[in-house]
Amino acid sequence: MRRASTGWLGALPLLAVYAFVFGVPALALLAGAFTAQGEPTLANFRHSLQGGNLGALAGSVKLSAVVAGLGAVLGTVLAYAVVTSRAAGLRAAVLTASGVLANFGGVPLAFFWVATLGNSGIVSGLLGLPSGSLFTFWGLVTVYLYFSVPMMVLVMAPAFDGLRPQWREAAASGGATAWQYWRLVGLPVLTPALLGGVVLLFGMAFSAYATAAAMGAGTVVPLVTLKIANMLTGDVLIGQENVALALSLDMIVVAGLVMAVYLPLQRRSTRWLR
Template sequence: MNSLNRGKWLALLCLVPFALFFIVFEIAPLVWVLINSVQTEDAGWSLDNFTRIFSSKFYLQAIQLSLEISFYSSIFGIVIATLGSYSLRRVDSPLRNFVTAFANMTSNFAGVPLAFAFIILLGFNGSITIMLKQAGIIEDFNLYSKTGLIILYTYFQIPLGVLLLYPAFDALREDWRESASLLGANGWQFWRHIGLPVLTPALLGTFVILLANALGAYATVYALTTGNFNVLPIRIAGLVSGDVSLDPNLASALAVVLVALMTLVTVVHQLLLKRSYHVSR
């Protein structure tokens, strides 16, 4: 009994550094942002910052563009990552290890280098853009538009999606497919009643992570558009650095809106997980 108590105390002691780190770098900044979001220089404690956000077409556009780019890039990213992960599980060759290592490397390839690479390839005078124009496939392409940013975001979503989904396919056993085939089920019926229900938690979890990854992306879009594209991270950074106007309290309110959006997505994710669990049972 004493040894059991000592083990519990030792586990709690080992947890202290993590708890301190979590409080100092996660909880404390969030509390500071929440407090500053309801403060103004003139009126003191008030909700004026949130009133300004939701009554301004400019900030509402930033919220809309952030959600649209994040949602579409996450959808495209998870579809491609799902197909790629499934293909990797079916391929038994050194190519699997190479692609996995490549995905691990490119998942960290973001920020200024990624923006510079896309400018060279898909900018107004990019090599791929010029080749597609000469081939008559496209007439014009603007990398610095919403469509261009969705393509850019999708690029760095795919490797992360592959790394997250690749282990999930271990849950699909080959004998399940064989048993379903012996019972007369075709490929669609297998995926409809067995494959997708098993993978649903991993797919939903990966989608939420990709969405959070895109919503919080800053360096890449800033390097690509030099801060001229209206998304939430750019607006928050501009208000903090004072590029146009210095208003850290309004920046805190925008950050709270960003956190609220992610909280909403997480809550919906949990509800869908519970629903899929009950349906699978």
């Protein structure tokens, strides 16, 4: 009992670091979001949900939803192909590459795509693609899919492993068709992981900043992350100095809702991996 009651002391330094690194900025964000010119107010939130600020928030939600949907479909299909493939070493190679590409973003990713499919890109020049085709909504979706699809592969590959071969054999011996097996057994088992992957991809695309900023996407696709950066580094109207903090708090609320959906789905999906 004594060891159990004092065991948490070993984690105390880590908890202190987390409290300082995340707690202090969070408190500063909360304090600034609810004040304007030193006075308590809710005006910052009213401004954050009006005009161009609301358009940027809606643009980020739209982009994230499209990326999450397409990334989930493509990643699930690729994960199933890899898991069911009999090619030696294919699974290990794809999962290793997915682990690398899922964390490949920011300025290097933007430079890679601009040098490849930009106005003077190598591939766009050879294929004769329209100038500026990369710097559109669907161009940005394509760039985001570069790291979203590998992440979905990493999420769905263990989920497909959770489908026991005995279940399919039992369904076949009972006279069930392939469609009935997937509808009554496969999809219910995969649904938590699939929905959790969609939510995870949505959160990744919603919070991404460096890639879109390096591509100059703010002139084509209004994004809340770019809007916040412009407010923090540029001129703002008097009395609206803290609207960027209110927009940041709006993003935290959206991210909190995303995690509130993702964590229960993740716990449920892990039951089939035991």
